[in-house]
Amino acid sequence: MARKFKIPSIKKDNNYGANFMLVIICVLVLCLVFNVVYLGLTGKHLISGNDISAYASQRGGSQKVQTLTAKRGTIYSSNDEVLVTDVTKYKVYAILSTTRTNADGSAAYVEDKEYTAEKLAEILGGDYDEILEKLNKDSYQVEFGSIGNNISSLVKEEIEALDLPGIEFEETTTRSYRYGDFASYEIGYAQIVTDEINGKTTSALVGQMGIEKVYDEELSGTDGQRVYLADNNDNVLPNGIVSETAPVTGNDIYLTLDTDIQTELTSQLSKLCEAEEADQATCAIMNAKTGAILAVANYPSFDPNERDMENYVDLFLNEAVEPGSVFKSFVYANAINDSSTSGFSVDNTYTSGTYYYSSSSSPIKDHNSGQGWGVISYKQGFYYSSNTAICNILSTYTDKDSLIADYEALGLFQSDEMDGLSTASGIAGYVNNEGRIVEWLTTGFGQGSTVTAYQLLKGYSAFANDGKTVKPYIVDKIVDSETDEVLYQASTQYSQQIYSSETVEEMRDLLSGVINISGSTGYKYHMDDIHLIGKTGTGQIAQNGAYVSGYYTHSFCGLAPYDDPEIVIVLWYQSGTTDNTNAATLVQAVVRSALNKLNEQEIKVVASSSYTLDSYTNQSTSYVSSLLSTNQLTPVVIGDGDIVLSQYPYANTEVASESRVFLKTNGTTITMPSMEGWSRKEAEAFATMADVTIEVEGTGTIYDQSVSKGTTLEAGQTITVYAE
Numbered sequence: 001m002a003r004k005f006k007i008p009s010i011k012k013d014n015n016y017g018a019n020f021m022l023v024i025i026c027v028l029v030l031c032l033v034f035n036v037v038y039l040g041l042t043g044k045h046l047i048s049g050n051d052i053s054a055y056a057s058q059r060g061g062s063q064k065v066q067t068l069t070a071k072r073g074t075i076y077s078s079n080d081e082v083l084v085t086d087v088t089k090y091k092v093y094a095i096l097s098t099t100r101t102n103a104d105g106s107a108a109y110v111e112d113k114e115y116t117a118e119k120l121a122e123i124l125g126g127d128y129d130e131i132l133e134k135l136n137k138d139s140y141q142v143e144f145g146s147i148g149n150n151i152s153s154l155v156k157e158e159i160e161a162l163d164l165p166g167i168e169f170e171e172t173t174t175r176s177y178r179y180g181d182f183a184s185y186e187i188g189y190a191q192i193v194t195d196e197i198n199g200k201t202t203s204a205l206v207g208q209m210g211i212e213k214v215y216d217e218e219l220s221g222t223d224g225q226r227v228y229l230a231d232n233n234d235n236v237l238p239n240g241i242v243s244e245t246a247p248v249t250g251n252d253i254y255l256t257l258d259t260d261i262q263t264e265l266t267s268q269l270s271k272l273c274e275a276e277e278a279d280q281a282t283c284a285i286m287n288a289k290t291g292a293i294l295a296v297a298n299y300p301s302f303d304p305n306e307r308d309m310e311n312y313v314d315l316f317l318n319e320a321v322e323p324g325s326v327f328k329s330f331v332y333a334n335a336i337n338d339s340s341t342s343g344f345s346v347d348n349t350y351t352s353g354t355y356y357y358s359s360s361s362s363p364i365k366d367h368n369s370g371q372g373w374g375v376i377s378y379k380q381g382f383y384y385s386s387n388t389a390i391c392n393i394l395s396t397y398t399d400k401d402s403l404i405a406d407y408e409a410l411g412l413f414q415s416d417e418m419d420g421l422s423t424a425s426g427i428a429g430y431v432n433n434e435g436r437i438v439e440w441l442t443t444g445f446g447q448g449s450t451v452t453a454y455q456l457l458k459g460y461s462a463f464a465n466d467g468k469t470v471k472p473y474i475v476d477k478i479v480d481s482e483t484d485e486v487l488y489q490a491s492t493q494y495s496q497q498i499y500s501s502e503t504v505e506e507m508r509d510l511l512s513g514v515i516n517i518s519g520s521t522g523y524k525y526h527m528d529d530i531h532l533i534g535k536t537g538t539g540q541i542a543q544n545g546a547y548v549s550g551y552y553t554h555s556f557c558g559l560a561p562y563d564d565p566e567i568v569i570v571l572w573y574q575s576g577t578t579d580n581t582n583a584a585t586l587v588q589a590v591v592r593s594a595l596n597k598l599n600e601q602e603i604k605v606v607a608s609s610s611y612t613l614d615s616y617t618n619q620s621t622s623y624v625s626s627l628l629s630t631n632q633l634t635p636v637v638i639g640d641g642d643i644v645l646s647q648y649p650y651a652n653t654e655v656a657s658e659s660r661v662f663l664k665t666n667g668t669t670i671t672m673p674s675m676e677g678w679s680r681k682e683a684e685a686f687a688t689m690a691d692v693t694i695e696v697e698g699t700g701t702i703y704d705q706s707v708s709k710g711t712t713l714e715a716g717q718t719i720t721v722y723a724e
Helices: 010-042 052-058 113-124 128-135 153-160 210-214 216-220 259-276 324-337 378-383 387-396 400-410 438-444 453-463 501-516 581-598 621-630 680-690
Strands: 062-068 082-095 141-143 167-177 189-197 200-209 224-230 236-245 252-255 280-287 293-299 349-351 375-377 416-418 421-423 475-479 486-489 533-543 546-560 567-575 610-612 634-638 644-648 654-656 660-665 693-697 702-705 718-723
Touching: 062 236, 082 113, 082 153, 082 654, 113 128, 113 153, 128 141, 153 167, 167 189, 167 200, 189 210, 200 210, 200 216, 210 216, 210 421, 259 280, 259 293, 259 567, 259 581, 259 680, 280 453, 280 581, 293 581, 324 378, 324 387, 324 400, 324 438, 324 453, 324 501, 324 533, 324 546, 349 378, 349 387, 375 378, 378 387, 378 501, 387 438, 400 453, 416 453, 453 501, 453 546, 453 567, 501 533, 501 546, 546 581, 567 581, 621 634, 621 660, 634 680, 644 680, 660 680, 680 693, 680 718
Parallel strands: 634 660, 693 718
Antiparallel strands: 062 224, 082 141, 082 167, 189 200, 224 236, 252 475, 280 293, 280 567, 349 375, 416 421, 475 486, 533 546, 546 567, 610 654, 644 660, 702 718
């Protein structure tokens, strides 16, 4: 009979062993974690009992905390071009204390002060004696004031090449506004703000104006922190990193502004103001259906990189003016809308020239010195911009409560916000003037009361949206810079129904007549290729309680195209001139630019990537060109040199694949490239770096040039390029 054996349970023993090992590992991990916490709290190693903090102290060091500054979010245009981004700058300083040495005992302080002062003066552009005086101070270290702050990587590298003992650099982050004067009052600016908190000095980029200020929290991100053990020279001790938390980049903001339309508007407004000797002006163009601001410009303006402001008022949002006859459209629209009860018709007639609102009053006159045009229809009165037409409508046909309700619904004479940017209210001159009719009458033709360009833009949008206004906005979306999650998306907001469809249709006919019928006040704005409609205005300017003689606010409000308006534009400028030819040129150019962009055929999106540019200064031209080409970028080399001196766009700028990168070299011979397919901005970038002048005829993409490709260029040479 066979013997029976009991087979051991191998599975059971294996499970027992695995569980035992797991327990041991958990205990070890807990010990390590506890040791780190214990070390952080006491400065001593738990197991060995060694006093790590004492060890650091013996080496002249201590536990230190370093703030890891978060990158501020980037601001983009509607066509995904970088408008605002962080860039790295440097501050140079000198160590003077002879106690500062390198690990090998060599001097880490300034030894030859005369030589160091000489070289720094050459590179920084400072005074030798002043720099030497600083280097002779009895202090641990010194800085060099404004000449040593915010220096570029190029200047830093030039100083480093000299290998000057004791000269060191502190990296700082500043804000770069890529296009300078580019809707600068709306975008605003951020700058370094230094605070003293609990005895510790902290510095951070903080928004001071515009979008940068309103969305400072969203753009700022969250700083990280590194805790480490360091010796007396701030060198991290071996294995001295105690803890580290990475910074979180701020959110990105995408604006509604289109770079091409904005560039065109900024250029045209500057030309207008120079030609008309205007003191100030503003212009904005908006997508009539959505409320997205496509471009907005003020004059005078400023470059946020320089902050060279003449005033701090955003003229578009916060300068309320007496706009003149552009206001008449609202009086006419109300009268037409209420015509079923009032009996008003634009074909009714009245006597033009002068209007007496009381038996003892001075007359209100039409703009042709009160001569008028005899007995004419109200339609003709609108075309000729007759003040007495308004007085007759207000006195004979208008229900005052109804018109005031329209003013309120249109957003006139009241403050508002555009994406957190506050707007001025203006003044309704007829308020608190009971018993006086003159302010009520003059308000009807844009005098005695004030409104902003923002209010006019919003008000005129009712003629594009079947009697409803659309709220203007400039922030399209906010995006998490690390996950690409859309945190906020703008939406179109309409008002209540203010005018009927029939009223809107009739108003568009009237506005068309002003621009397209010869003899009307706005005929200079007529366009053969686009059916533009609109209204002109000229308002007197009050100063010190009286109107200034020979000084006016010239205004224009328009829409295009006539049958189904896609854009609304508003313009005003203040000068002593009376001709509107230059204003018409601006409006025509910007309207064309905007409609061309809005009606571009949708291009099939091809998979592409973005690339963040490094600093290429002092690197070989051949190497940089090869690097850019490898990363699907197009290098444009300016000069025949072998070393890159400067670049555009600048370091740390994020660009899309196939973008052009301009490289100024140390060569003196510069040849003309082919600019076919270039944008206006790219042509202007080339002109700046090549020291030539570019004149652009037309808008959009460049298709021809006056100087052929390969021609050697001379400094100051003028080149004309043609765009369509």
